[in-house]
Amino acid sequence: MIWFGDGMTGWGHPATALVVVLAWWVVGLGAYALARRLDRRDRVASAPQTPERVLAERFARGEIDAAEYRERLEVLTGPVPR
16 A cells, blocks of 8 residues: 555555556456457367368378378269269
8 A cells, every 4th residue: 555645545646546457457358368269269179070171181190191082082072973
């Protein structure tokens, strides 16, 4: 607390009040940004897996080679057989 004249006040100088308000604003903004980031990460992680994406991930991990990747991708994206 700051002693001011004959009494004591919690805010003291007007600049002190401004600093306190700005500090709480920064804390609130940080909490909001963290919540948004965590929410975005959850939505990306729960995105549905398409067959093309699964195939691309298998190719990236080295489970299949380039020729097999192209062949399977052609089957997935080509015309539907009757």
